[in-house]
Amino acid sequence: MNSSVDPAGAARQVAKNPWFERAARLGYAANGVLHATLGILAAVIATGGKAEADQSGAMRTLADQPFGMVLLWVCAIGALLLGLWSLAQAFLPENKVRERIKHAATSVSFLAVGFTFGRFAVGKPSDSGKTATSFSGEMMKSGLGRTLLIAIGIGLLVMAGYYIYKGVTRRFLKDLSGSRHSEVSRAIKTSGMIGYPAKGVVLGTLGVLFIVATVQGDPKEANGIDGALKTIQDQPFGPVALIAIGVGLVCYAIYLVFRARYDQMD
Template sequence: MAPSMSSTGKSAARSAQGSKTLELLARAGYAMSGVLHLVIGVLAVQVATGSASSEEASQTGALAAVAETPGGTALLWFAVVAFAALGLWQVTVALSGALETSDRLKAAGKAVVYVALGVLAVQVVSGASSGSGQEESFTARLMQSPGGTLLVGAVGVGVVVTGVYHVVKGWKKKFLEDLRGGTSGHVGRAVVQLGRVGYIAKGVALGVLGALFVVAAVQNDPEQAGGLDAAFATIVEQPFGVVLLVAVGLGFAAYGLYSFARARYARM
């Protein structure tokens, strides 16, 4: 009897997980995520202090900033490979069948995120990224389609839930389940604190981002939606927004530093 697609997929996943090269590149993907979050954190602080526009504080803006540094183009091409490898690794986790269904779904979601980051890096390094307004134009097209408004609202709710999940994961230090060793001693305690602050700060930003999508759906106004740049702009406009955005920016930087530790100690 010919093997089923399910068994074939599991076999391919186990084979891929046995590749040391893929594991090494996947770990490099966590490190590149660290670079990205560090740059976003710096840009967020600059937005809060008025030394940068909110349009610059996005994933696209962060990748563009990396590209402008010496050797930045080569680093971005490496990021493309690393994000693709990390995305593929998450696919193998989702297909392996060794985890609960919820964990496999989370792995599939992470795969989409990392592959999307790789695609975005390709667009930036090749000059094909449209920069600011990209999210708004996509949301506008989506809302014009049948059921598009409901879908945008559902995406917003999903992002808010993801933000809450990040806050809870950081507060309860559940991210330690993603690590293997490396959390003892002074360095280990620093990693724990960086992860805790980083997850909470990222959760706050994601919560604001999701809320913007919900508002866009309720008001049927795609201009209300946006990316991280719009979320940061919304935060800084609130009472004590400058202080809050500086805290969020420092939190993103903390998440970036935590990601470097995760590259070394992640359970793979």
């Protein structure tokens, strides 16, 4: 009896299962909930309030709401399902190499988000800002580590440029199947055109902070999204810019909810 496992066959069973695909769409909605909360926290900071506007702060805020723990579990399951579905797509030999790499990156991202949601759901939260600072501090102890940190910063800048480009050119529409309702189509276009550049600005600022922290040898500078948003706040017209980014992140969240319904999933 042949007990060997066929990765491509197993991946195909997951990737081509219509029920699994429908359930995995929940991951986009979970990401939308996360970004909407980040946008609200960014606005709180901009108006002089105290908030931790990063992944951990957003999940902690969600946990404190009525039915927050239920929401965390739903988001955890959705993100993990989408991560597993994307991982299966990455193993399909019929997909192009570029598509498989894209799905692999998406898988890592959503599995990480899903596990973080899960940690908060079971009462074992983490601090993403401290994690980023600790990671940077360890990497700065060697020349190779500093090189990798700068590479991460450059990678984030490239991603930022792509997000801005994707929003301005409406390239994100290629990911979706069209809606028959003109009002929905307009809402998708508007939310994507505002949301993608806002996410790009946050990623770009985070990339700059990684590079600056490495050059200055100060890991505290690389303290995640919260640090990036507070750096924006400290600039001239920073509060206004931060409110605009907060609105943009909420728009991106709205787009992600639409994406949960209309993504082509291929």
